[in-house]
Amino acid sequence: MFPPIQNPTTEAVPPKFGEADLLRRSASTITPPAERQTEVAKLIDVSKCIGCKACQSACLEWNELVEEVGINTGVYDNPHDLTPNTWTLMRFTEFENTETGNLEWLIRKDGCMHCEDPGCLKACPAPGAIVQYTNGIVDFVHENCIGCGYCVKGCPFNIPRISKVDHKAYKCSLCVDRVAVGQGPACAKACPTQAIVFGTKEEMKQYAATRIEDLKSRGYANAGLYDPPGVGGTHVMYVLHHNDRPEIYAGLANNPRISPMVEAWKGLTKYAGLTAIGAFAAFGFLHHLVSGANRVSSADEEAAKRLAEGERT
Amino acid sequence: MTTHSEVAKGDSVHRGNPVTVDRYSAAARVNHWITAISLVLLALSGLALFHPSLYFLTGLFGGGALARIIHPFIGVVLLLSFLGLFFRFWKLNLWERTDNVWLGRLKDVLTKNDEKLPEVGKYNAGQKMVFWSMSLIIVILAASGVVIWQQFFSEYFTVDQQRVAVLIHAIVAIVAICVWIVHVYAAIWVRGTIGAMTRGRVTGGWAWRHHRRWLRELVSDKSKGKPKGVTPAE
Amino acid sequence: MTNSWTDIKNTDLVWIMGGNAAEAHPCGFKWVTEAKAERGAKLMVVDPRFNRSAAVADHYAPIRPGSDIAFLSGVVNYLLTNDKIHHEYVRHYTNAAYIVRDDFEFNEGLFSGYDEEKRSYDRSTWEYVMGPDGFAVRDMTLKDPRCVFQLMKKHFEIYTPEMVERVSGTPKDKFLKVAEWAASTANGERAMTIMYALGWTQHSSGAQNIRTAAMIQLLCGNIGIPGGGVNALRGHSNVQGITDVGTLTAAIPGYLALPTDKEPTLEAHLAKRTFKPLQPNQTSYWQNYPKFYVSFLKSYFGAKATKENNFGYDWLPKVDVAYDALRMFDVMHQGKTTGMLCQGFNPLMSIAYSGKTVAALSKLKFLVSMDPIETDTVRFWENHGEFNDVDTASIQTEVFMLPVTSFAEEEGSFTNSSRCIQWKWPAADPYFESRKDIDILSDLFVRIRKLYETEGGTGKDPLMAIDWSYENPLEPQPDELLRELNGKALADVTDAEGNVIRRAGEQLAGFGEMRDDGSTDGSMWIYTGVYGPKGNFAQRRDNDDPSGLGVFGNWGFSWPANRRIQYNRASADPQGKPWSEAKKYMYWDGQRWTGPDVPDYVATIPPEQATGPFIMNAEGVSRLWVRGLMADGPFPAHYEPFESPVKNPIFPAIRGNPAARVFNNDMEIFGDSSEFSIVATTYRLTEHFHFWTKNVHTNAVLQPEAIVEMSEQLAKEKGIAMGQLVRIWSNRGEVKAKAVVTKRLVPLQVDGKTVHTIGLPLHFGFIGETKKASPINSLTPPVGDANSQTPEFKAFLVDIEPVSGPVA
Secondary structure (H helix, E strand, C coil): CCCCCCCCCCCCCCCCCCHHHEEEECCCCCCCCCCCCCCEEEEEEHHHCCCCCHHHHHHHHHCCCCCCCCCCCCCCCCCCCCCCCCCCEEEEEEEEECCCCEEEEEEEEECCCCECCCHHHHHCCCCCCEEEECCCCEEECHHHCCCCCHHHHHCCCCCCEECCCCCCEECCCCCHHHHCCCCCCHHHHHCCCCCEEEEEHHHHHHHHHHHHHHHHHCCCCCCEEECCHHHCCECEEEEECCCCCHHHCCCCCCCCCCCHHHHHHHHHHHHHHHHHHHHHHHHHHHHHHHHCCECCCHHHHHHHHHHHHCCCC | CCCCCCCCCCCEEECCCCCEEECCCHHHHHHHHHHHHHHHHHHHHHHHHHCHHHHHHHHHHCCHHHHHHHHHHHHHHHHHHHHHHHHHHCHHHCCCHHHHHHHHCHHHHHCCCHHHCCCCCCCCHHHHHHHHHHHHHHHHHHHHHHHCCHHHHHHHCCHHHHHHHHHHHHHHHHHHHHHHHHHHHHHHHECCCHHHHHCCEEEHHHHHHHCHHHHHHHHHHHHCCCCCCEECCC | CCCCCHHHHHCCEEEEECCCHHHHCCCCCHHHHHHHHHHCCEEEEEECCCCHHHHCCCEEEECCCCCHHHHHHHHHHHHHHCCCCCHHHHHHHEHHHEEECCCCCEECCEECCEECCCCEECHHHCCECECCCCCECECCCCCCCCEHHHHHHHHHCCCCHHHHHHHHCCCHHHHHHHHHHHHCCCCCCCCEEEEECHHHHCCCCHHHHHHHHHHHHHHHCCCCCCCCCEEECCCCCCHHHHHHCCCCCCEECCCEECCECCCCCHHHHHHCCCCCCCCCCCCCHHHHHHHHHHHHHHHHHHHHCCCCCHHHHHHCCCECCCCCHHHHHHHHHCCCCCEEEEECCCHHHHCCCHHHHHHHHHCCCEEEEEECCCCCHHHCCCCCHHHCCCCHHHCCCEEEEEEECCHHHCCEEEECCCCEEEEECCCCCCCCCCECHHHHHHHHHHHHHHHHHHHCCCCHHHHHHCCCCCCCCCCCCHHHHHHHHHCEECCCEECCCCCEEECCCCECCCHHHCCCCCCECCCCHHHCCCEECCEEHHHCECCCCCCCCCCCCCECEECCCCCCCCCHHHHECCCCCECCCCCCCCEECCCCEECCCCCCCCCCCCHHHCCCCCCCCCCCCECCCCCCCCCCCCCCCCCCCCCCCCCCCCCCCCCCCCCCCCHHHCHHHCCCCCCCCEEEEEECCCCCCCCCHHHCHHHHHHCCCCEEEEEHHHHHHHCCCCCCEEEEECCCCEEEEEEEEECCCCCEEECCEEECEEEEECCCCCCCCCCCCCCHHHCCCCCECCCCCCECCCCEEEEEEECCCCCC
């Protein structure tokens, strides 16, 4: 058993991190503190998950989210996708393993991966609407959000959702409010099988290694830890039985990275664009300075007059 | 040499001292200024969301969220307004062989050697390029803008499509601003031009200097006895 | 559970069948994942569906609903024919050596003594050969052809892997893997736990399903050892508690019996149940039945219960037949019931054959519902279109709704599947004017008693005799009630030497202190000790586990006697030594039985005395062959469900369980496979709790609508698309649900025929936050298990069609 996080005291606990511990702040230039907080991570062991949706329920309850009662479309996934109110979602895949001839029911808890290099934050135009703490948590600060949806385009995992009600972006906060006072996320707390555990990233990697060893002993030769380097690693990681094929888990991104489109947009375009505008303006300014105004001369007026009076020129 | 008329409806010459020429009707001017104001507002709100250092510009619109909300609606106004301009002006902006000559002597244009340039109709090649590039730019901006208009259209496009659209929108918007700078600078640099869009008229000298063929046609129209050629000054 | 939830972590092999622990018991299932992760335990799942438990299993084998006995008997046969049994355990701890009477026989699927008219057995031949010394005759070599072991070999030989495949549809290789894995534990080195739930009980042969599983565990030597056992996963947080406390019509608390018509005196009642040992030196613990019974009567009638009046035995009702839920509604349907007090119960949803339930409720004069939520039952008179299509004007039943507090709003105890009694405190304030169940019932009791007092009436005496001396008779406190269940000394209690072991007025520390002379009370002997002289042990919350074996001895109180693993004497060999170091648990240290648990044994009896480890049984050993204790046979036999897609392939002449009750012998109620070719089975989804959470918004979000699960093949055959609305009908009614077309269900080949199974989650109704649906029990047959009358919800026949034609 991974040692569970103890229940909180009833005393008020000062938050362990805050504004001073920002690593990145959207659309802002900040100087991160010299010392990083210990990086945290949530580990989702897909091989232990029974798809009970306790995490989904706990997420709704803790974050006081009210989701609509939908309909069934022939699958167990309910709601059918992440929404502004559903920050985490069990995705079920029936996978026929041709190597073993066995059916596998792969159940993956989807939600924000808390990338070390967050695409949402990179794309966000609103200062301070997305922040990344030095412990790795990427959080949306709704009072600063302008609802442009750029984070959706920046995210390599298709996670943020824009509310149709207040037009702000929503996603898993890794229960930043709980973590700040020494607790794990609500989903991990609710998970009956410890398929979701929470701790420092280092602990999680070590624990994952034992799980992977167990899975390999059961014939899953490609079992592994999903901590994709393309986004600098994530603070939500998966133990997968088939780490060579993450895409079979309801389309989990294989080798995800921030889209080159977004990189170009938020990189070269941003700088080249302003430079071009500046260059055009400067050219005009210099041209005017050098050549002066193009004025109409009295000769021109005379010529016009003659023309108008009907004289041939 | 001209196979078509360089004169638009409402253009006319007034005798006097100086001669004045009606260049734009009131409707055309209103249409232009709606377009112009829209474009400026779009540029300001767009730039605000484009580069963090310009985010302060959202203040002009009452904050980031309002800037985000209002930008695409202004875009719709611009699109409709520009359509008006397009249908007003497209014919006289058709490209001609003399435009190539004019372009070939761009150095003379910039060095004010107007006399070395071919006689120009209502629009010179530069103006025509502004016209056509803006037409193309606005279509692209409108199309890509719809794709990234989160509030109403996000569910109709994939995120990948939106990513392409947002990049195109950004690049083309920058081009638009550059074209706009050319346009505005030209209007300022060529003195006497702004009056065309404020009061609707230019002096005869201006027309003689910059759009002589247009002036000639206007005058000759009068001599041919067309009703809207040259009229006495009031 | 014979073992406990926390003990599952000690297992080497988990076998889930007849249940879906991951789905229905996710919190308990953590111990399975624990065993897997920490011990490298294997998990195998046998189920008609590849379910959530199967999703994390190492092996999955499909099975046709209702063919579990054939499958399990196949495993029994495999163990016997391959000699993969724990020999010493079987020889010494089971009745394998006992000689059975010559006139006991089994022919063509029927045991000796069958009466076709009554659909029941005369069980007199189902008995051991008794020796001249009054003890049962044994052959410890197990060679005698009439010994249980030899009879068993013969009885099960027909259940070959081929026969299992033919009857259950399980591919032979998948079956054999289950059998081989199970056999790998028949050695005292490794343990297997079997986890089951209503997937085994809700059959017309439900009790025999579980017996067969117990036989496998006994053959493997897996009962009484850590990580072993046959573990019933109870479906409610406190259903163990309500079973213990005996809210069944034929029982009183603590699994004691309510008298029957045939037992006019206390003596007659006790004589039938005070089992004398069948071997020398055996404990035969039921010899103490009179102590428990008299203590119960003393609790019930207080000072009015005296030796002279047989402690008030005459005031107890004497039952003619068992009024189980099915019979209750049958009687109601006959118009013989005036009113119904429906407490925390939604019978319109939960009783088989909803059409009959509505008709029955319509014949009541009044219906009272005590519930924290509005149930479908209290709205049975309301027309909800196709979901409850009744003619309201014609229903004259007066309905009362009494809102009660929910479990989270009141103090009291829960008893979990581990038999652990745990106290709970209110977590929230009650809503509005809702009252506690206890208070409403007490109020009713006091008022009714007053009416009888002034006006008189039938059965007045028992009502007057009841001891209701609570501090506030209108609001008995949970603390008082638990003390009462535990019992106390009414006079000084002495041991055999005359020493006072408990002073008058003190709470009893254990049921060993109970007496049959009226000097003790205590209405539920098995709970005695939970509230002893040291206080309320249900409130203990010490999570120390000194042995590391998941034995949390100071957490709550596990009945009986705070024992965590039952029959734990069997964890040691006959000499008292652990079977192996790996499975070391309770053992003889030369002086006494010791280990991390409370021994299920008299702690000072030395091994030499050869007292059997199964002290409740008169034999001192467990029973592979159960004598006359079960209604439908001393051995299990494969009987088809009453509605089956095939004739019984083994005993073709027999339909259903021959000893199961069919009201008025009315076979017409059952559909035939010629008309209904698809097998249906009902179950729970993890997102919901029975018919309750459909009223809870969050749960409704997670599973919003009635579904029917079916294979891709069946969907194709019927032209049904994913998510399409489907009509499902049986001989009794119809429902509609959205199609979940899945690879997790596959058609099986049964006796040369392709058999499709569909799955029907049971949660949805016409009241609540989920989308409206008809009760799933509109479809199910009102027939139950021959022993427990648990309805056959898990296997019946239906047909299906898409509601709006094929979808492109």
